Amino acid sequence: MEKLRGLKCRECGRGYPSAPSHVCEFCFGPLEVDYDYGALKGRVTRDSIAAGPPSIWRYKDLLPIDGDVAVGHHVGFTPLIRAENLAHELGVKELYIKNDSVCHPTWSFKDRVVSVAVTKAREFGFDTVACASTGNLANSVAAHAAEGRLRSYIFIPADLEPGKVVGTLVYQPTLVAVEGTYDEVNRLCSEVADKYRWAFVNINIRPYYAEGSKTYGYEILEQLGWRTPAHIVVPCAGGSLITKIWKAIKECEVLGLVDRAATKMHAAQAAGCGPIVTMIKTDSDVLRPVRPSTIAKSLAIGNPADGYYAYRAVKESGGSGEHTTDAEIIEGMLLLARTEGIFTETAGGVTVAATKKLLDAGVIPRHESVVICITGNGLKTPDVLYERLETHVTIRPALSAFDRALAELKSKTS
Numbered sequence: 469m470e471k472l473r474g475l476k477c478r479e480c481g482r483g484y485p486s487a488p489s490h491v492c493e494f495c496f497g498p499l500e501v502d503y504d505y506g507a508l509k510g511r512v513t514r515d516s517i518a519a520g521p522p523s524i525w526r527y528k529d530l531l532p533i534d535g536d537v538a539v540g541h542h543v544g545f546t547p548l549i550r551a552e553n554l555a556h557e558l559g560v561k562e563l564y565i566k567n568d569s570v571c572h573p574t575w576s577f578k579d580r581v582v583s584v585a586v587t588k589a590r591e592f593g594f595d596t597v598a599c600a601s602t603g604n605l606a607n608s609v610a611a612h613a614a615e616g617r618l619r620s621y622i623f624i625p626a627d628l629e630p631g632k633v634v635g636t637l638v639y640q641p642t643l644v645a646v647e648g649t650y651d652e653v654n655r656l657c658s659e660v661a662d663k664y665r666w667a668f669v670n671i672n673i674r675p676y677y678a679e680g681s682k683t684y685g686y687e688i689l690e691q692l693g694w695r696t697p698a699h700i701v702v703p704c705a706g707g708s709l710i711t712k713i714w715k716a717i718k719e720c721e722v723l724g725l726v727d728r729a730a731t732k733m734h735a736a737q738a739a740g741c742g743p744i745v746t747m748i749k750t751d752s753d754v755l756r757p758v759r760p761s762t763i764a765k766s767l768a769i770g771n772p773a774d775g776y777y778a779y780r781a782v783k784e785s786g787g788s789g790e791h792t793t794d795a796e797i798i799e800g801m802l803l804l805a806r807t808e809g810i811f812t813e814t815a816g817g818v819t820v821a822a823t824k825k826l827l828d829a830g831v832i833p834r835h836e837s838v839v840i841c842i843t844g845n846g847l848k849t850p851d852v853l854y855e856r857l858e859t860h861v862t863i864r865p866a867l868s869a870f871d872r873a874l875a876e877l878k879s880k881t882s
C-alpha cells in the first residue's frame with residue numbers, strides 16, 4: 469500500500485525498506501516508520517475514522533500494517549471519562565481520565581502496541597514472538613501470541629509482582645525469569661535477538677510496535693470531539709508512549725483532523741526511577757541511567773530506549789515533568805479509587821500524584837483542560853496496597869454480632 473515508505477533513521481534521515489530491524493547501519497540512530505502523509509491526507513478524515521470499528525483499528529490507515537489485522541481485534545477505544553470528583557478534589561476545572569486499565573484483553577495500554585507488533589510479525593513471516601518486559605508487556609505478548617497461534621518467549625526480571633507473573637503464565641508461553649534489572653534483561657534479549665530468528669516486539673520489531681501507542685493519542689482527541697486538551701500527563705518507562713502521543717497529535721494537525729497541536733506533554737516517573745524527568749528538570753539532553761528502586765515496577769526502566777525523544781517531545785510541546793515518591797504513588801492510587809471508582813496499578817498512582825504536584829506548583833494552571841493517562845489495572849499489583857489498607861471487620865453470622873461491630877466502628881470514626 470502506498471501510505472508506507474518503509475523505515476527512516478530518526479537521526480540521519482536515511483531510508484530503509486520495511487523489515488524487522490530497528491537501528492541505522494550508518495549512524496546507529498533508531499529507525500522509525502515513514503509514512504507518505506500526502507497520500508493519507510483527504511483519505512483519513514473524521515468521518516472515515518468514525519465509520520471504523522470501536523477499537524484501535526479505526527486508525528488502521530495511520531498504522532504500519534499492510535494486510536489484514538491478525539490479532540487483537542478488540543483492543544483499545546477505552547473510555548475517556550470526565551472526572552468531576554477528582555477535578556473537585558484537585559481544584560481543577562476540566563479533568564479527564566483516559567482509562568486503559570480496562571483495555572482488552574490484558575488491562576493495560578500495552579495491548580495497543582502488541583497487537584500491532586504481532587500483526588506485523590506475522591506479515592514478516594515469523595512463527596515466534598518474544599519480549600523483554602517489566603510486566604504488562606509480558607501479559608500482552610503472551611496473550612496475543614496465544615490468539616495468533618505463535619510460539620512466545622517472555623523475559624522478565626525475577627522479582628516481578630506475582631499478579632504479573634500469573635497473568636503471563638496463564639497463556640502458557642515460555643517464561644524466562646532473569647536475575648537482574650529490566651535493563652539487564654533487555655541487554656540479554658538484544659543478544660538473543662541477534663542469534664535467534666524471533667520477533668522481539670520491543671527490539672527488532674520496535675519501530676512497528678511503538679506506532680501502536682499513537683492510538684492512545686488519537687482516541688483522546690477523537691473522544692474530545694477532535695479538540696486538543698491543554699495538558700496530557702503521561703507515565704514514562706522506555707519513553708515511547710509519551711513520544712508517540714505527541715506524534716499522534718502532530719499527525720492529526722497535518723491531516724487536518726484538529727486545528728492545532730496545542731497540547732503540553734508532561735512526563736510522570738517515580739523518584740526511584742526517573743531518568744527522563746531528571747533530564748527535563750535539569751534541562752539536559754543527556755540521559756543518565758539509574759538503578760531502579762520503586763514500587764512502580766512497570767515503569768522501572770533505568771536506561772530508557774526513547775528517553776531522549778521523550779525529553780524532546782516534552783520540550784517541543786512546552787510541557788514539564790514530575791517525580792513521585794512511593795508514598796505519593798500509593799496516595800495517588802487511593803485518591804483515584806476513592807474519587808472516581810477506578811483501581812489503577814502503581815503506574816497510574818505515579819500519574820495521578822504527578823498531576824497533583826504539577827497543579828500545586830502552578831505548572832499546570834487550574835483553569836486549563838487536563839488529561840491524565842491511566843495505563844494499567846490495579847488488580848495486577850494488589851501487593852503494594854494490601855498491607856496499607858484498613859482491614860474489614862469479621863463477625864459471626866448473627867445480627868447481634870453485626871450490631872456490636874457497627875457500634876464499635878462508629879465510635880472509632882466519630
Ligand SMILES: *Cc1c(COP(=O)(O)O)cnc(C)c1O
Binds near residue numbers: 707709813816
Ligand atoms: C509500559 C508502561 C508504561 C510506559 O510505557 P513506555 O512506552 O515504555 O514509556 C506506562 N504505564 C504502564 C502501565 C506500562 O506498562
Ligand SMILES: [Zn+2]
Binds near residue numbers: 478494
Ligand atoms: Zn542514521
